[in-house]
Amino acid sequence: MSTPPTVWQDIARKGLWQQNPGLVQLLGLCPVLAISNNVVNALALGLATTLVTALSSATVSSVRHWVPHDIRNPVFIMIIASLVTCVDLAMNAWLHELYLVLGIFIPLITTNCIVMARAEAFASRQPVREAAWDGAMMGLGLTGVLVALGALRELLGKGTLLAGADKLFGPAGHHLSLQLAGPDYQFLLMLLPPGAFLGLALLIAGKNALDARARQRQAAAANPATLANTGTTP
Amino acid sequence: MSRHATHIAQPVTVSRVMLKVLAALLPGIAVSVYCFGPGVLVQLLLATLTALGAEAAVLRLRQRPVAPALADLSAVVTAWLLALSMPPLGAWWMIVVATLFAIVLGKQLYGGLGNNPFNPAMVGFAVMIVSFPAQMAAWGTPLAALDATAQLQWIFTHTLPAGSSVDAVSSATPLDVLKTGLLQGGQDVAQLLLQPRFGQWGNAGGEWVALAWALGGLWLWQQKLIPWRTPLAMLAGVLAVSLPLWLWQPAHYASPLFHLLNGATLLAAGFIVTDPISGSTTPLGRLIFGFMVGVLVVVIRVFGGFPDAVAFAVLIMNMAVPFIDQTTQPRVFGRKGGRHA
Numbered sequence: 001m002s003t004p005p006t007v008w009q010d011i012a013r014k015g016l017w018q019q020n021p022g023l024v025q026l027l028g029l030c031p032v033l034a035i036s037n038n039v040v041n042a043l044a045l046g047l048a049t050t051l052v053t054a055l056s057s058a059t060v061s062s063v064r065h066w067v068p069h070d071i072r073n074p075v076f077i078m079i080i081a082s083l084v085t086c087v088d089l090a091m092n093a094w095l096h097e098l099y100l101v102l103g104i105f106i107p108l109i110t111t112n113c114i115v116m117a118r119a120e121a122f123a124s125r126q127p128v129r130e131a132a133w134d135g136a137m138m139g140l141g142l143t144g145v146l147v148a149l150g151a152l153r154e155l156l157g158k159g160t161l162l163a164g165a166d167k168l169f170g171p172a173g174h175h176l177s178l179q180l181a182g183p184d185y186q187f188l189l190m191l192l193p194p195g196a197f198l199g200l201a202l203l204i205a206g207k208n209a210l211d212a213r214a215r216q217r218q219a220a221a222a223n224p225a226t227l228a229n230t231g232t233t234p
Numbered sequence: 235m236s237r238h239a240t241h242i243a244q245p246v247t248v249s250r251v252m253l254k255v256l257a258a259l260l261p262g263i264a265v266s267v268y269c270f271g272p273g274v275l276v277q278l279l280l281a282t283l284t285a286l287g288a289e290a291a292v293l294r295l296r297q298r299p300v301a302p303a304l305a306d307l308s309a310v311v312t313a314w315l316l317a318l319s320m321p322p323l324g325a326w327w328m329i330v331v332a333t334l335f336a337i338v339l340g341k342q343l344y345g346g347l348g349n350n351p352f353n354p355a356m357v358g359f360a361v362m363i364v365s366f367p368a369q370m371a372a373w374g375t376p377l378a379a380l381d382a383t384a385q386l387q388w389i390f391t392h393t394l395p396a397g398s399s400v401d402a403v404s405s406a407t408p409l410d411v412l413k414t415g416l417l418q419g420g421q422d423v424a425q426l427l428l429q430p431r432f433g434q435w436g437n438a439g440g441e442w443v444a445l446a447w448a449l450g451g452l453w454l455w456q457q458k459l460i461p462w463r464t465p466l467a468m469l470a471g472v473l474a475v476s477l478p479l480w481l482w483q484p485a486h487y488a489s490p491l492f493h494l495l496n497g498a499t500l501l502a503a504g505f506i507v508t509d510p511i512s513g514s515t516t517p518l519g520r521l522i523f524g525f526m527v528g529v530l531v532v533v534i535r536v537f538g539g540f541p542d543a544v545a546f547a548v549l550i551m552n553m554a555v556p557f558i559d560q561t562t563q564p565r566v567f568g569r570k571g572g573r574h575a
Contacts, residue, residue, distance in 0.1 A: 186365075188367075189361055189365040198339070
């Protein structure tokens with residue numbers, strides 16, 4: 001609590017927590033809800049999105065002085081689409097099984113709001129290094145939400161964790177998969193879309209509760225006299 | 235208004251109303267126990283304990299007073315309605331999970347009694363039927379020779395004493411048998427109904443349970459605790475769809491009587507669509523709400539994927555209630571038009 005945070009720390013804190021794309025900005029919900037039925041899918045799509053967001057923010061930032069303001073959005077989308085195509089081809093080549101599972105959601109990263117939002121709101125008016133860092137942190141923030149939601153749904157829905165990790169980490173990934181319930185166990189609701197909505201709502205509620213508690217503690221630390229009142233709020 | 239007006243005999247409290255609702259369920263419970271055995275009581279007990287525990291836990295988390303909310307008995311009503319809609323010999327964890335979803339997600343997360351847009355019992359039921367369709371379809375065989383200890387053993391350990399047949403604890407409901415029979419083809423409704431599972435009026439044993447629900451509902455109406463509009467409109471809705479279908483092709487569609495006496499139709503008419511919180515509250519709205527629930531019940535039963543449809547029909551119409559209530563505001567005395575009262 002002594003030195004003010006550097007610009008890098010500030011960007012990281014915003015991307016990972018304060019303005020988390022999945023929990024606060026609620027951007028890019030389509031893949032969050034659709035792909036979060038297990039950890040491996042969630043992690044893979046999250047990392048792919050992170051890569052695209054970081055690279056596209058850096059690119060958008062580097063050409064920001066030459067892009068005419070009126071047609072900036074088509075230009076940004078062209079940049080993002082080219083990067084997504086690269087990621088799409090790379091995943092098809094090196095992570096083919098996973099590529100088949102994620103299917104349409106890889107090309108759809110192009111239309112993910114969070115990529116466009118960072119290009120428009122941050123990268124188009126900031127230097128390259130800050131923009132790349134911001135894109136990476138926002139992407140990681142989204143990845144964190146995806147993995148947490150994926151873990152929740154996979155655990156409750158199928159009783160496993162990291163099932164199919166070999167698709168992402170190669171043959172060694174087999175050892176990462178955990179089977180925590182009987183092979184017959186299935187709680188279909190958590191695997192279906194309602195489970196995604198319920199899980200995301202619980203994550204958002206959890207974050208808000210943590211923030212509220214932190215604020216309360218801060219207020220109490222700043223003014224110990226109010227401490228007596230906070231305990232007895234109705 | 236004076237609180238001690240002489241013409242008011244007793245103050246109407248929530249817990250008094252809820253107590254009467256519970257009393258109205260007793261005839262149906264008695265017939266259920268006769269038909270399906272003491273397993274029904276175990277389900278009721280498990281549901282009640284889970285509901286009270288979950289309600290107390292969430293209220294503590296929300297830092298609200300616990301005792302008054304438990305004493306109003308609304309959680310017990312939810313628990314009983316849920317337990318009576320679930321398979322009487324379902325495994326113990328099913329009713330526990332269902333009640334947790336009903337009380338925590340369906341009721342308390344919306345702000346507790348009076349704030350829930352959906353009927354909590356139906357939320358719990360829908361969660362279970364979507365998640366565990368196979369287990370939810372396995373009903374006890376009515377009047378099966380299975381003693382109390384065997385039933386308890388089945389509910390808690392999923393095993394049976396030697397000599398008992400699994401048929402006694404997992405028979406499909408008549409709605410289910412009819413649906414699968416018609417889907418497989420080859421037999422028409424009349425041939426399918428000859429199976430012993432259907433009994434005289436299409437639901438061996440179950441029809442008496444259904445009539446006992448109707449009895450309880452009538453008593454609640456006589457006590458002026460439920461309006462007549464919603465249940466009657468619901469039954470009219472059931473008839474409005476099932477009667478034309480049956481008259482058109484009796485070989486393919488079951489009779490209106492079958493739809494009335496099967497599944498949760500009469501339980502819903504007396505106790506579920508009449509829920510004053512999640513249902514419509516205007517006079518015309520009650521007619522629309524009840525009628526559409528009845529229509530949807532038959533439409534989903536006949537054309538949908540699940541054998542019974544009361545939970546889905548009620549939940550769908552719960553969603554429409556704010557709109558129905560807004561557009562059917564009664565005219566305020568002395569003004570023209572009802573919309574902007």
